Amino acid sequence: MKNKKLYGGLFLLCVANFIAHLFFYPGLPDTVPVHWGFDGQADGWGAKSSTLFICIVPLAILLLLAVIPKIDPRAQNYEKFDKIYRGFVIGIVVFMCAITWLTELTVYNVLPGSSNMIGVLVCGGCGVLFIALGNYMPRIKQNYTFGCKTPWALNDEHNWNRTQRMGGIVFVVIGVAMLVSMLFAKLLGETGMMVLLLGSTLGGTAWIYVYSYLVYIGKMK
Template identity: 35%
Template sequence: MIKNNLKKLIITSVVILLPIIAGLILWNKLPDSIPIHWSFAGEADNYAGKGFVVFAIPLLMLFCHIVCIVATALDPKNKNQSKKPMDLIMWSMPAVSLLLAFVVYAQALGYSARVESIAFVFVGVLIIVIGNYLPKCKQNYTLGIKVVWALENEENWNATHRFGGRLWMVGGVLLIACAFLPAPWNAVLFVPLLIAMTLAPMVYSYVYYKKHPSDSKEEK
């Protein structure tokens, strides 16, 4: 899988590291201490040194990117995986890297922005995109909703991912709506929504398994 996507892996890795170039260009304008984490109210509550922000964060993201790609490539069930879920894996970390760099550098240079709103919108859009791709994701051990009942039965897997895809697309829209709510109401709705979107497909898969026990026995 890596060999077939080597060009794409190189391109996405370069994109992840682009914030280093931007940081070097802005180096003399950046303060020594830069905010890297914000509360749900949009207030900075954690800081890091300029060198860490410019160099370490993109390199850490590159490391995570490569680990995800390698783990996905080592999964024997991903050999015939659909192209779209693989593209999503390839481009998720570059998107996060660019957005984080934009927000961090903008804040460091004194530009005002509702960081929490940007984060909510980004997560919501990402969830919608993932929800759109979930039904296209074939049975495997690294991508999708990996509960035992779905992994043991292809029909369960397909049904769970159709349900999860619809749920995540609706949930993504609701997460975006949280961006327009004041603190603490944005967090009050955002966190439970994420938990519900995570747990509901698992429960659905289990209920499907209980309703179709013969399907699982036949596959075994």
């Protein structure tokens, strides 16, 4: 019942978000910014109708997240970390709804296209999500779609628990890297931000796999 109310409420949020976009749609120019670089500058453009397609994304994500616990081979384990999964669903859907407004905020000069505010807000939001998720990852139980899913972790509960604990640390580090890139965006520049974010993300992902394998072969006690 709780999940039905949650998904129902988020569904209404997505619908309200779409209707709000329709209100501002007539005032948009025929060509609008739809993509921004690390420096916050618009570097991709599209027809204004693309804004309506973009605001369908949160609804698509919500539907996917609602279905996943039902089709996962270890669906019964989701009940063991239900609150964490519910929090993740709320966070990602609300965040994606906010992201859909970047075009309007730029066009109406709420976030000037000449500033780096968009990059700052996106990196900051992602950073907070990573840090929050990292703190709860050790409580995620074995499943095939949520968490750090290495072959060795999926095959062994002890390995899974160890991998999620390490994954939580890595996620917090990645989140901090995102916040640092947000705070020092002008100093780092686009190249510096890319190196920091990609380095922490790719390096962290690789380390999680290495760590899980080391636990598997008994090198991590």
